[in-house]
Amino acid sequence: MHPQTTGRWTPAALSADLAASTAMPASLATKTIALWRSASGRLTASDDRCPHRGMRLSHGFVRGEALSCIYHGWRYGQDGQCLRIPAHPDLTPPKTIRVETYPVIEQDGIIWIASGEDAGTPPPLNGLMPLRSLSVSAGIAAIELATEAKADADGLLKPSDDAFCLLLAPQGEAATLIHVLVSADATPPQRIAVSRQAETLRRKAEAASNQGAGS
Template identity: 40%
Template sequence: MSDPGQPQGWYAVALAADLDPGTSAGTRLFGAELVVWRDAAGSAHVWEDRCPHRGMRLSFGFVRGDHIACLYHGWQYDAAGQCRYIPAHPDLAVSPMIRARTYASLERLGLVWAAWGEEPGPPPDAGADSLTPLRSLYLDRPAARVRTAFADASKGGLASGLLRTTLAEIPVLVAVQPLADDRCAAHFLIDRPSDALTRSDRARVASACMAWRRSVEARSGERAAS
């Protein structure tokens, strides 16, 4: 269950292009530890980053086909979170009660999204046909301050933490992920198809992203000190 004081909705937790088949990565959302993993068939999953056996982070484990296995004792969980195999007891019929906690998730707009809360609402839609993933940046600032910084120069906010702005004269979408009370991630996508971008375009926007982060952290620091 999510904290009732936190806003429900869909939150981006990774750039889809950064998650290869058969890999996993740890992240956070409102302080909760999550594992984002992609099975061998290409489907992405978002779970609590904890093996129900001894609490080891599943993001430290490994993906085998449509299972993710804990690094500690090798317990394997299927795509629905059900434990299917315990190496120390290979012939055991595993109890259906042994399950990892899963979150509803989907892949859209070049991002992996996780549903937060019992009624997250409709999936995200930016009205964009073709986006090019760029990069994710991590900031030592609260998500609310980052959104405010974008609002100063944004052409308009979108649902589910998405913001639309322009960097280096190129339209960009940004998904803000609240990691914890004082930290967040910003996932950047260029609002153009990949074949319409030159290497120079990508470099200019990437450089502008870094400049934007420095500006936001400096401005937020000034506000916090005032």
């Protein structure tokens, strides 16, 4: 979200991008997160490193209501606790073997992750719906320069063309994940036009960043 203005919620991914029984990487500020959806549809966000050998858990596979590391198959529950070590099938893993988990909420077609407890609720999108996400090699300042608009306290940026909005999630100093939002009643031609406009804005923001603008 917009730095120091939005509490601790980050719009990490679109709901449509994470099917049941799948895992994916996501970012929380400068940290990589393993985001996964169980077979029943429940979401979990955890640190992306298996405590055993450091393999990324976002590369793992989901079976039922647990996530298994792709390397040696250590299995973790939705509370982050290790449930099974295949090399020692009769062992009950000690409580010390676990990965940190984070609050996660699915709202308005967006998956939000919080970096701490008591973060409240994510901001409502008020009739907007996600169209697509774009990874931009530019910081928020360069994006604001390219759009000639400012992000508000919720990380929402409305370009001068009011056909769509952008929801910004910083991915470090020079990278931003943009979720493109449109009105829920937008027609297919309008959605196509907005997608093309967003691509143009991405190129402008990256060019501005390369030229040192907005830094």
